[in-house]
Amino acid sequence: xxxxxxxxxxxxxxxxxxxxxxxxxxxxxxxxxxxxxxxxxxxxxxxxxxxxxxxxxxxxxxxxxxxxxxxxxxxxxxxxxxxxxxxxxxxxxxxxxxxxxxxxxxxxxxxxxxxxxxxxxxxxxxxxxxxxxxxxxxxxxxxxxxxxxxxxxxxxxxxxxxxxxxxxxxxxxxxxxxxxxxxxxxxxxxxxxxxxxxxxxxxxxxxxxxxxxxxxxxxxxxxxxxxxxxxxxx
Amino acid sequence: xxxxxxxxxxxxxxxxxxxxxxxxxxxxxxxxxxxxxxxxxxxxxxxxxxxxxxxxxxxxxxxxxxxxxxxxxxxxxxxxxxxxxxxxxxxxxxxxxxxxxxxxxxxxxxxxxxxxxxxxxxxxxxxxxxxxxxxxxxxxxxxxxxxxxxxxxxxxxxxxxxxxxxxxxxxxxxxxxxxxxxxxxxxxxxxxxxxxxxxxxxxxxxxxxxxxxxxxxxxxxxxxxxxxxxxxxxxxxxxxxxxxxxxxxxxxxxxxxxxxxxxxxxxxxxxxxxxxxxxxxxxxxxxxxxxxxxxxxxxxxxxxxxxxxxxxxxxxxxxxxxxxxxxxxxxxxxxxxxxxxxxxxxxxxxxxxxxxxxxxxxxxxxxxxxxxxxxxxxxxxxxxxxxxxxxxxxxxxxxx
Numbered sequence: 276x277x278x279x280x281x282x283x284x285x286x287x288x289x290x291x292x293x294x295x296x297x298x299x300x301x302x303x304x305x306x307x308x309x310x311x312x313x314x315x316x317x318x319x320x321x322x323x324x325x326x327x328x329x330x331x332x333x334x335x336x337x338x339x340x341x342x343x344x345x346x347x348x349x350x351x352x353x354x355x356x357x358x359x360x361x362x363x364x365x366x367x368x369x370x371x372x373x374x375x376x377x378x379x380x381x382x383x384x385x386x387x388x389x390x391x392x393x394x395x396x397x398x399x400x401x402x403x404x405x406x407x408x409x410x411x412x413x414x415x416x417x418x419x420x421x422x423x424x425x426x427x428x429x430x431x432x433x434x435x436x437x438x439x440x441x442x443x444x445x446x447x448x449x450x451x452x453x454x455x456x457x458x459x460x461x462x463x464x465x466x467x468x469x470x471x472x473x474x475x476x477x478x479x480x481x482x483x484x485x486x487x488x489x490x491x492x493x494x495x496x497x498x499x500x501x502x503x504x505x506x507x508x509x
Numbered sequence: 510x511x512x513x514x515x516x517x518x519x520x521x522x523x524x525x526x527x528x529x530x531x532x533x534x535x536x537x538x539x540x541x542x543x544x545x546x547x548x549x550x551x552x553x554x555x556x557x558x559x560x561x562x563x564x565x566x567x568x569x570x571x572x573x574x575x576x577x578x579x580x581x582x583x584x585x586x587x588x589x590x591x592x593x594x595x596x597x598x599x600x601x602x603x604x605x606x607x608x609x610x611x612x613x614x615x616x617x618x619x620x621x622x623x624x625x626x627x628x629x630x631x632x633x634x635x636x637x638x639x640x641x642x643x644x645x646x647x648x649x650x651x652x653x654x655x656x657x658x659x660x661x662x663x664x665x666x667x668x669x670x671x672x673x674x675x676x677x678x679x680x681x682x683x684x685x686x687x688x689x690x691x692x693x694x695x696x697x698x699x700x701x702x703x704x705x706x707x708x709x710x711x712x713x714x715x716x717x718x719x720x721x722x723x724x725x726x727x728x729x730x731x732x733x734x735x736x737x738x739x740x741x742x743x744x745x746x747x748x749x750x751x752x753x754x755x756x757x758x759x760x761x762x763x764x765x766x767x768x769x770x771x772x773x774x775x776x777x778x779x780x781x782x783x784x785x786x787x788x789x790x791x792x793x794x795x796x797x798x799x800x801x802x803x804x805x806x807x808x809x810x811x812x813x814x815x816x817x818x819x820x821x822x823x824x825x826x827x828x829x830x831x832x833x834x835x836x837x838x839x840x841x842x843x844x845x846x847x848x849x850x851x852x853x854x855x856x857x858x859x860x861x862x863x864x865x866x867x868x869x870x871x872x873x874x875x876x877x878x879x880x881x882x883x884x885x886x887x888x889x890x891x892x893x894x895x896x897x898x899x900x901x902x903x904x905x906x907x908x909x
Contacts, residue, residue, distance in 0.1 A: 357819025
């Protein structure tokens with residue numbers, strides 16, 4: 276599904292050079308729910324940015340869904356993000372002037388769906404994340420947890436092969452975080468969606484199939500977990 | 510491809526309708542003002558030019574001016590020529606004139622203005638000078654020993670007020686002494702004072718042709734025949750028609766006669782106009798650019814996120830262009846409304862200029878030019894900031 280080899284991401288030059296990612300090899304199978312964990316500055320977000328085609332590696336190769344994404348131009352990368360990747364940001368990143376439905380409508384419309392199809396898909400997906408009664412609410416009228424669920428719905432609307440989530444619970448309280456994690460876990464299992472999620476909360480690991488720990492731009496441990504039914508938070 | 514535009518339009522419409530209404534309204538009003546500024550001054554200048562043109566026709570030249578043939582000083586057989594002219598279709602009337610300098614003296618004050626000898630009845634059908642008698646009466650065809658004096662030439666009792674040589678404030682009923690170029694000197698009673706607001710008229714004196722012919726000892730001669738036509742604007746065609754009717758004298762249009770004067774006026778106004786237009790357009794560019802730029806900078810993170818979720822930069826750029834075009838369209842409409850009110854007001858209460866009342870003249874080309882300029886400016890101002898912002902790498906944009 277995803278194969279990254281000798282991935283490097285170096286910022287700056289000379290004495291101010293920072294190796295945010297240092298020779299990382301990674302392989303992710305279809306349907307896995309992977310947690311990328313580590314302290315601040317360990318390189319976990321950098322790795323997610325590379326997987327999400329938001330950044331280019333300084334060196335190394337990255338193949339997603341059998342496509343060597345290093346060879347894609349900017350327009351192709353944009354199309355790849357639209358059609359194959361879903362990205363959930365830490366701070367929801369919704370367009371404040373668009374309603375919940377319209378935020379989701381946007382990427383589906385760009386993909387070429389008719390307005391009727393878009394409306395149906397948006398309604399279905401908002402139902403999936405439990406927000407069918409919030410379709411016409413603006414982001415400012417939703418709670419943080421609801422906004423993040425809209426963001427997840429937006430990431431899923433084009434039925435991407437891979438869902439990437441960059442600390443999606445960072446701004447949420449424990450109750451809302453649990454809701455979001457359970458939702459992502461459910462989507463992962465029900466839709467057989469590959470999920471890569473960055474987190475620095477240790478208690479999140481019980482939701483993951485596999486946890487990668489990073490330190491100083493390197494993967495230090497890569498651990499398979501047996502947690503088909505995550506325990507209740509507490 | 511059309512889907513991209515649909516999405517861009519959808520995004521733009523939501524950003525406009527749900528964005529900051531106050532900022533939007535302010536921006537639209539600024540564009541409206543810029544639009545009015547682009548149109549207003551040129552329309553006033555056009556009004557002044559129209560006034561000058563009309564005055565030239567009504568008080569100086571009529572539509573066409575016939576002058577002596579090459580190598581001749583005078584037009585002879587004027588009566589016969591007038592009859593020939595009157596047969597030409599489209600001609601309303603003609604009036605012969607004899608113009609030349611003469612020295613006029615009043616109570617020791619002496620000046621040498623233009624003395625114009627006219628057939629008063631013919632003049633009434635070609636020019637409007639007879640309507641501008643501010644004191645006394647107009648001349649009659651048979652008048653002798655009487656003179657009309659322009660108000661500028663008549664002058665003021667306090668000569669410090671006068672900017673040109675005058676007769677020191679002469680009035681109706683007073684007598685002036687006129688010395689012609691052939692040395693003949695005669696006394697004339699002032700029959701009327703002309704106040705036309707046209708300098709060339711108000712600084713001249715008028716007697717009848719009958720009077721002048723008695724001074725010069727000539728008959729049926731003139732050095733100009735002014736012709737009034739039914740319509741203004743087809744003088745070139747009328748000139749050709751007159752020639753086809755066998756008139757061999759030199760024929761000038763009023764535009765030919767006033768060309769130098771008008772050219773210098775229009776040239777000066779054009780400079781003002783160009784400066785004003787450039788300043789207005791620069792203001793428009795800067796305002797729309799700043800608004801869109803602040804908008805894009807403010808939404809920099811959002812633009813980065815839109816790109817991150819797969820919205821192509823061309824869609825984002827188009828959405829900002831649509832916003833700029835909306836501002837342009839609304840500003841232009843508001844500007845049209847403002848302009849309409851302003852024009853209505855100024856048509857009802859024209860600006861008073863030394864040459865007469867000036868009402869603004871809105872030429873379609875001027876309107877089109879202003880709209881086209883603002884449209885192009887809006888396109889640039891919408892495109893450039895969004896293009897710059899979307900060129901930035903996505904992560905930098907997202908991080909703000």
